[in-house]
Amino acid sequence: MPELIKLEEPTLLFGHNQGMEDPRDGLALFGTLDVGQVYGIRAGVVGTSEGIRRYKDWVRKIQQPLYETETIEHRPIYPGFETTFKIPWKPEPLVERVITDSELDECVHLGDQHLRVFKTVDVYSSRILDADVKEEKKVDIWFVIVPERVWKYCRPQSKVEAARRVTSDESMSSKRGKRLLKEPSMFEEENVAAVPYQYEVNFHNQLKARLLDKKILTQIIRETTIAPEEFVNDSGRLLRQVDTPSAIAWNLSTAVFYKAGGRPWKINNIREGVCYIGLVFKRDETNIDPRYACCAAQMFLDSGDGVVFKRVDGPWHIPGTNTFHLSAEAAKNIVGTAVDAYKEHHEAHKPPKELFLHGRVQFDDEEWRGFSQAVDAGTNLVGVRIRDESHFKLFRKQTRAVLRGTAYVRNWRTAYLWTKGFIPRLQTYPGRAVPKPLLIDVCRGSAEITTVLRDIMALTKLNYNTCVFADGAPVTLRFANAVGEILTAGPIKDVPPLPFRHYI
16 A cells, blocks of 8 residues: 655635635735734833834834845745734834833843743733733733843753852752642741742743733744844844844734734635644643643634643653653543533534544553543544654655655555645745654544645644744644643643633
8 A cells, every 4th residue: 555645735715715825925915814803903012122112113114015135936025014914003002111121130140040030031021910900001912022131041051151140049949949839838938939940941931821820912022033133243243143024024923913813814625523632741840740741732623713722730751751641531621621612613512523633642542531532422533643753754856855745655544744845836945954754643543544644734834823834743733832831831720721822
């Protein structure tokens, strides 16, 4: 049975029910799928005075077309925000909150990394939360504009130079802080002092995590992304090489439209009644038990919307391995929640006809028993393992990379799929290394392998956080992984299932 096949490039559906391969073509020619769902971007901005100025200048800039001096097929013209998305985005925000440089410097130069990140996040989050309570004007999205020193010093493994480092008397060991979360001290002040050590030392993830319970949407932007020309070295070169202005405008505009409540596009010609759930595990570094992990799940409906998340924590990690497995009860709970949500979104409250579970490891017997108990008798449940394959490569006779959509079908359950490669529409391969395939394995249930491959190809084109031709990974795993990053960034409890826009 082994054979080499080429799958057709999936198309996306835009305004006026028009399908296109490239999301930028579809948006430029036909507009967004959802028209009338979003009436404008009601923005809040928090940052330094210079950061807020740069935000306003950039929003003014994207009202006009942006393009490269030389016409390049894979770098299409950005027509302008209102022209493309048919809604206004005014440079003057609805609400703005200014952070002083001195206030920020007091935090970002702290020697203790946990205190440094926690207090820096606090500077931004306190402004947002205060405005959320006191302002009558309600904001759709908060734009968090961060200077380079926040990006430099508030990431994992970052350190402050000795000349800039500020010591603090509040320091505590990370292990002690985590233990106090599970076993609180008799002294409340010690429990309070332990809080910064119970969060991940990552500004982006921690800020998102600390705002989840308030359902506040944010878009974090580095100043050098929107104003690179203002940051140069002594020889006049840019301090940071960024993408082209048109590419940055495409990516941020699409993400902002989605976060404001609209769907830019959806998969065209998707089968009715199909549902996809991505399962990703992430070790919970805030827990002292090394087996503890978070299982993040997200669901995609055939309509392209109705994304639902579920967090299930437990001792899922198998020590000494890189594998995770749920208990039968947890598996039943996580899929049962998704099926209930599917029925709520379906007009007739019917269960899905097909439910595909995407994971990076094979599902064991106990997990599959729990999954099977959670679905209706009429639902075809299929487990699909998707993982990167680094040892198997394919080359074309020409100098160009293998075509995207090429698949080597090994048998009726297993295939290699190249989701990266040369793209005829773009006339290029948007990558550097030799394209590697995904190893696709239908490990549970039954489904045509070619159908599974076509679905995965289509799901590589649903990343609303950027506006590119396609990703290398299906959105089921890419988005669920991002959710896991946020959910394990701190002691987050009792957060209801939320759309993905809250996590990116």
